[in-house]
Amino acid sequence: MTAPPDAIHAREAGFWHDLTTIASRAVRAIPREKESVIPALLIPMFWLLVSVGALETIAGAVYPGLDFRGFQLPVAVVFAVTGVSRAPDLVIDIQNGYFDRLTITPVSRPSLLLGMMVADLTLVIALTLPVLGIGWILGVRFASGLAGVLVFLLLAGLWGVAFTAVLYAIALKTANPAAITAGLLLFFPFAFLTTTFLPQAALSGWMATAAEYNPMTYLLAALRSLILVGWEWDTLLAGFGAVIGLGLVSVSLAFLALRSRLRPR
């Protein structure tokens, strides 16, 4: 009663193989969740059109020469890419036991989380493109050219992943969908205690102080510089630095939560 020598048996697949397997599953699920993807696409477009329609004239009067459409396009993109995450799916996996099924396979542990983040990055870039398209229709052009568009996409994508890592940490720690929703509220101080509506020089008092410590200020400055100025290296460096700094903290939190979740109790 022994298995035939040519019988198919399990073997270690390796990190990259596991990463692509988990990422493929997560990417496959994206178009099946139209209820979360469509709002994520429409809200930034709505924001761009409304803010331009409502504020462009006033902004032009206060800041003569400001390309307000180019100024607002990065805000719309950040709205598109912030909080779009597989974290709610992860909560469902944990609650319905599928996460347990995955963890009793020999899958590489980091790939369980990184695979979902790869899917997030894919979605974030996919959501950015139509917003940039609307900007193009409204006449926004990149002073930094096509290469600037690519850097813009990279920076926006990294921000999306850095922010959603916080949501993964919450998902893994709590396995609670309400906690994920609460985590999304973090977006508001990031999004509004910064230069969303006005240039940094126009901010004063506590708002100026808050904006100074808000990484999104440096992100928006870097994205805007690619559109409005060209290759402003110190601004870009500050933008990447802020996003990577936030990402190091948030991704570390997510992996600590993963380790805690995977530790047999």
Next chain:
Amino acid sequence: MPQLGSNAMAAPAVATRGLTRRFGDVVALDGIDLEVSSGEIYGFLGPNGAGKSTLIRVLCTLLVPTSGSAEVRGFDVVANRHEVRLRIGAALQDVALDPKQTGVELLRLQGRLYGLTGPEIDERLAEIRQLIDLGDALGRMISTYSGGMKRRLDLAAALVHNPDVLFLDEPTSGLDPLSRLKVWSEIRRLNDEYGMTIFLTTQFLGEADELADRVGIISEGRLVAEGRPDALKRSVGTDVVVVRLQERGDGALDALRRISGVRSVDRSGDEVLVAALDGAAIVGPVAVTLSEQEVAVRDITLRTASLDDVFFDVTGARIGEGEPPSDGAGAGT
């Protein structure tokens, strides 16, 4: 913790020593010692809450023992988790599927996570399709499946990679009788053709009786009996006359106990169980006694001892309630 031996295939498929698991003040497993040989079907039988699922979760590396040790194919479930995971498949008590995938997508994903190549996965899917009998539904989203379909797909997901040791936690709960028979048949085939070791928990006596080479009976976290089903039943050493009453008839129990040859009389719901070494010899006296006591009887059945009787013998309680129809528990005469 040391491994049992360098050759994993020579080690027992499953071995536990003094395995204890506590959840706060609750002792879910209390010093379990067991050994399952390679190629064996081992049935772990007990009522709800006895500790069956906790043991499976320890053996699948999802829980750690509070004390004692557990090994699968010679690999410790704590120190050598990765080695254990390469050798096991598991269908846990609650169906664990991703409703946003199709059946085929889920099985392919499972195969890839176990390192199978595309052609290998195709080969395994062709074999598994026959078992789960989902037809075209395999291409549908799992969210559209019925409970029984999900249960069968869950079992298939545990089998994609042809595991050495298969853990099944109540594998047929929620299945209709036909599907149950199909699963039983596949469990036997996996064992016969591939020598797959199968460790299954069940609260269905007939399932353990039908499938298991050996049975372990667990009660309140303790292994209270273990052996081949026939030997366990012989150890009780009695036939059982089962009398279904139309009324309580408590007053007749003492009269039944006075019948010559009767070893014990117990009530279970609307049934009275009269145990005797020679059951056939007491059927008549039992009927006469009940008639004399003016107790209305629905029917009288003589059967050999069942695993439920074994459980009763060692714990004083019964687990027979909740038995699904068509299991064929016991041999009614």
